[in-house]
Amino acid sequence: xxxxxxxxxxxxxxxxxxxxxxxxxxxxxxxxxxxxxxxxxxxxxxxxxxxxxxxxxxxxxxxxxxxxxxxxxxxxxxxxxxxxxxxxxxxxxxxxxxxxxxxxxxxxxxxxxxxxxxxxxxxxxxxxxxxxxxxxxxxxxxxxxxxxxxxxxxxxxxxxxxxxxxxxxxxxxxxxxxxxxxxxxxxxxxxxxxxxxxxxxxxxxxxxxxxxxxxxxxxxxxxxxxxxxxxxxxxxxxxxxxxxxxxxxxxxxxxxxxxxxxxxxxxxxxxxxxxxxxxxxxxxxxxxxxxxxxxxxxxxxxxxxxxxxxxxxxxxxxxxxxxxxxx
Amino acid sequence: xxxxxxxxxxxxxxxxxxxxxxxxxxxxxxxxxxxxxxxxxxxxxxxxxxxxxxxxxxxxxxxxxxxxxxxxxxxxxxxxxxxxxxxxxxxxxxxxxxxxxxxxxxxxxxxxxxxxxxxxxxxxxxxxxxxxxxxxxxxxxxxxxxxxxxxxxxxxxxxxxxxxxxxxxxxxxxxxxxxxxxxxxxxxxxxxxxxxxxxxxxxxxxxxxxxxxxxxxxxxxxxxxxxxxxxxxxxxxxxxxxxxxxxxxxxxxxxxxxxxxxxxxxxxxxxxxxxxxxxxxxxxxxxxxxxxxxxxxxxxxxxxxxxxxxxxxxxxxxxxxxxxxxxxxxxxxxxxxxxxxxxxxxxxxxxxxxxxxxxx
Numbered sequence: 001x002x003x004x005x006x007x008x009x010x011x012x013x014x015x016x017x018x019x020x021x022x023x024x025x026x027x028x029x030x031x032x033x034x035x036x037x038x039x040x041x042x043x044x045x046x047x048x049x050x051x052x053x054x055x056x057x058x059x060x061x062x063x064x065x066x067x068x069x070x071x072x073x074x075x076x077x078x079x080x081x082x083x084x085x086x087x088x089x090x091x092x093x094x095x096x097x098x099x100x101x102x103x104x105x106x107x108x109x110x111x112x113x114x115x116x117x118x119x120x121x122x123x124x125x126x127x128x129x130x131x132x133x134x135x136x137x138x139x140x141x142x143x144x145x146x147x148x149x150x151x152x153x154x155x156x157x158x159x160x161x162x163x164x165x166x167x168x169x170x171x172x173x174x175x176x177x178x179x180x181x182x183x184x185x186x187x188x189x190x191x192x193x194x195x196x197x198x199x200x201x202x203x204x205x206x207x208x209x210x211x212x213x214x215x216x217x218x219x220x221x222x223x224x225x226x227x228x229x230x231x232x233x234x235x236x237x238x239x240x241x242x243x244x245x246x247x248x249x250x251x252x253x254x255x256x257x258x259x260x261x262x263x264x265x266x267x268x269x270x271x272x273x274x275x276x277x278x279x280x281x282x283x284x285x286x287x288x289x290x291x292x293x294x295x296x297x298x299x300x301x302x303x304x305x306x307x308x309x310x311x312x313x314x315x316x317x318x319x320x321x322x323x324x325x326x327x
Numbered sequence: 328x329x330x331x332x333x334x335x336x337x338x339x340x341x342x343x344x345x346x347x348x349x350x351x352x353x354x355x356x357x358x359x360x361x362x363x364x365x366x367x368x369x370x371x372x373x374x375x376x377x378x379x380x381x382x383x384x385x386x387x388x389x390x391x392x393x394x395x396x397x398x399x400x401x402x403x404x405x406x407x408x409x410x411x412x413x414x415x416x417x418x419x420x421x422x423x424x425x426x427x428x429x430x431x432x433x434x435x436x437x438x439x440x441x442x443x444x445x446x447x448x449x450x451x452x453x454x455x456x457x458x459x460x461x462x463x464x465x466x467x468x469x470x471x472x473x474x475x476x477x478x479x480x481x482x483x484x485x486x487x488x489x490x491x492x493x494x495x496x497x498x499x500x501x502x503x504x505x506x507x508x509x510x511x512x513x514x515x516x517x518x519x520x521x522x523x524x525x526x527x528x529x530x531x532x533x534x535x536x537x538x539x540x541x542x543x544x545x546x547x548x549x550x551x552x553x554x555x556x557x558x559x560x561x562x563x564x565x566x567x568x569x570x571x572x573x574x575x576x577x578x579x580x581x582x583x584x585x586x587x588x589x590x591x592x593x594x595x596x597x598x599x600x601x602x603x604x605x606x607x608x609x610x611x612x613x614x615x616x617x618x619x620x621x622x623x624x625x626x627x628x629x630x631x632x633x634x635x636x637x638x639x640x641x642x643x644x645x646x647x648x649x650x651x652x653x654x655x656x657x658x659x660x661x662x663x664x665x666x667x668x669x670x671x672x673x674x675x676x677x678x679x680x681x682x683x684x685x686x687x
């Protein structure tokens with residue numbers, strides 16, 4: 001699909017959003033080796049365009065949910081960076097007071113309802129948030145991010161069916177990165193059946209496109225949110241993308257040999273950040289000086305957040321037994 | 328089993344199921360955030376009558392019928408709760424909630440803790456335990472000990488109509504996920520039920536009948552069996568104290584410990600199966616805190632570690648009877664134990680009272 005390029009300010013925002021996520025993930029990658037962030041961490045590098053392109057279409061009040069690989073979604077939705085890094089360090093200033101870690105991000109003020117690592121689990125939860133808004137007579141969009149593997153769960157189908165029955169205001173965003181841990185899509189889905197067919201089978205509108213092209217994602221997301229906000233029911237969006245690093249952790253895993261030869265290089269050549277940077281340069285929307293200024297401002301923001309996270313206290317011992325039950 | 332309507336002047340009596348219905352009605356009338364969802368919740372059978380009339384009164388979105396999709400529906404209910412609603416899910420058999428264990432155990436029980444107290448989950452999940460008329464292995468399990476094992480869940484098992492209403496109101500008003508387990512054989516039991524809103528606090532066990540000789544700590548239906556046993560034993564001078572546990576998590580051990588300190592003899596009667604069941608937990612608490620007050624080894628009366636058989640020729644020997652309670656108490660008291668009543672395999676022990684007719 002050739003998408004209409006985003007307007008200039010939006011385009012610069014998309015670029016900055018992707019650059020910021022990439023730089024944050026690269027910093028976490030570097031710091032992770034220090035063995036101080038002691039929680040399973042799933043990196044979003046290579047998949048930034050999907051998160052940024054979709055979230056650019058959302059208001060702060062509209063809710064999103066995510067799964068184990070949630071950093072990009074959290075950041076793109078406006079989740080607090082300091083609180084995220086502190087969470088990875090297990091600090092009391094973390095977005096979940098250190099009790100969640102990378103796999104359990106939350107920022108209610110930013111409309112990030114929560115992320116959990118049980119694949120498929122947040123799909124019905126996001127549906128429920130949309131249902132609650134409809135019950136109150138003030139429909140509010142839920143956007144539910146998940147990967148290709150979630151479409152194999154029963155709860156995905158149950159949730160789609162229910163969302164379709166009630167025409168709930170929901171956009172389901174499937175980032176198809178071709179792998180579930182190390183297991184390729186072709187061993188998990190039959191040949192010749194597109195993932196989007198599963199959603200169509202539930203009577204749900206579907207859109208598909210290049211998840212590494214921020215303009216494409218932004219255009220598809222615009223169409224999807226307009227449909228869902230308009231009371232016409234849920235939309236399923238499949239975005240083709242690719243995970244660069246190992247399933248969990250900061251390392252490359254080319255040596256494991258599970259990716260077909262040439263696959264990784266082909267996807268790296270379609271790096272969403274580099275593609276978009278080049279496009280905006282060619283459109284004359286960013287200069288080298290603009291990029292340098294962006295990079296420098298983001299670096300300062302990350303430095304501040306890392307300092308905050310490192311210098312924050314751990315939760316006090318009595319927090320162990322706190323928050324088991326709400327008062 | 329089936330106490331007659333309370334004859335005392337001025338005390339209104341209702342059936343257990345009517346008490347549940349009244350609790351739901353009052354909560355829905357008082358709080359627009361409260362709604363019911365579950366397969367058949369608004370249908371003609373109305374969850375054995377417990378949701379009767381509510382769909383007509385509050386409309387289809389507040390008594391929401393659902394697809395047969397327990398896993399997603401529990402997640403949907405959780406999502407509404409996180410967004411400020413107060414859902415009451417219903418399962419006409421406890422087993423159907425097994426399809427939703429991820430959402431109950433991994434999600435609902437954890438969201439408050441794992442997000443550092445920011446997420447609240449005011450979610451009630453009603454589960455009905457079946458028995459009799461051949462309910463069999465998949466329509467009769469009483470798995471309260473599973474749920475009580477999970478930090479973050481509350482587990483409630485009312486035994487009387489009074490508590491059914493008061494505990495359900497408390498459960499709906501609670502900001503935590505509450506597994507509310509109702510025994511099908513309690514539904515037609517009558518008892519005094521005050522008008523209007525009242526609350527029985529979660530996490531409070533309760534001495535239902537005082538006695539000095541033997542403590543019977545019991546859950547759900549077994550509480551009523553314990554009262555019947557106590558009435559039988561009183562005729563021969565054995566005074567039984569019946570402690571209705573009412574809430575299994577948080578578990579209120581104090582009334583049990585106080586009772587054991589008085590009687591020195593403990594029977595725990597639970598509707599679940601034996602090994603790793605809730606009766607074991609009660610005995611462990613007593614052993615930890617007042618072992619030396621026990622004059623006799625404690626006794627568990629539970630289901631055997633066997634799936635529920637369907638034919639009455641086997642289920643007649645599966646469920647503990649009042650005789651088992653009275654015999655255990657007599658043994659603890661050093662009294663002669665009467666011979667076990669002969670139970671014929673073809674006997675109709677599979678209904679709580681003659682008013683029941685199958686299927687149910």
